[in-house]
Amino acid sequence: MQRRAIPGSSGRVHPVTLFGTAVLHRPCEEVTAFGASLAGLVEDLFASMYAARGVGLAANQIGTPLRVFVYDCPDDEDRRHVGHVVNPRLVRAEGGTVRGPEGCLSLPGLEARTARADRVLVTGRRADGSPVRVVGSGFFARCLQHECDHLEGTLYPDRLAGLRRRRLLRAVRRTDWGREASATARRTG
Numbered sequence: 001m002q003r004r005a006i007p008g009s010s011g012r013v014h015p016v017t018l019f020g021t022a023v024l025h026r027p028c029e030e031v032t033a034f035g036a037s038l039a040g041l042v043e044d045l046f047a048s049m050y051a052a053r054g055v056g057l058a059a060n061q062i063g064t065p066l067r068v069f070v071y072d073c074p075d076d077e078d079r080r081h082v083g084h085v086v087n088p089r090l091v092r093a094e095g096g097t098v099r100g101p102e103g104c105l106s107l108p109g110l111e112a113r114t115a116r117a118d119r120v121l122v123t124g125r126r127a128d129g130s131p132v133r134v135v136g137s138g139f140f141a142r143c144l145q146h147e148c149d150h151l152e153g154t155l156y157p158d159r160l161a162g163l164r165r166r167r168l169l170r171a172v173r174r175t176d177w178g179r180e181a182s183a184t185a186r187r188t189g
Helices: 036-052 138-151 162-174 176-188
Strands: 056-058 068-074 080-103 111-125 131-137
Touching (some): 036 056, 056 138, 131 138, 162 176
Antiparallel strands (some): 068 080, 080 111, 111 131
């Protein structure tokens, strides 16, 4: 029996970029080169996600503006899903809209009830270029949508409106990292 390596075991841990960092708020570039460099990025993403104790991580969350994300996420039946998608496309979202708590490693310690489809289909490629098709439901569907959004330059606060959005942005400004980001933006802007 051949043993598979643990995802991220050969990767390097990178710091997670925080809300307000420019790379998080722009669409990422399509991946055109498949091979060792891309496989290394996937390993780094897994290592960084596990170090930050997340269930998903997009490449722009470690400062790399490429269309890649990794996940190690349970669904609502506690089945664990582990993998990665390169150049993902959210092909289908169905099953009604579910509003549930959503957090993000780029907004540490914060969450807000966010509406998401209950079932999704995402297609794309693996790091070796082979096609991949991922179907998710419940919490796993939320994770897949969240990571696809990251690659479009969208974070979950962008999906909020009204009082819910104002409360979350106020909470960001009260965090140490939010105050630091605001100060940096004022100095550079």
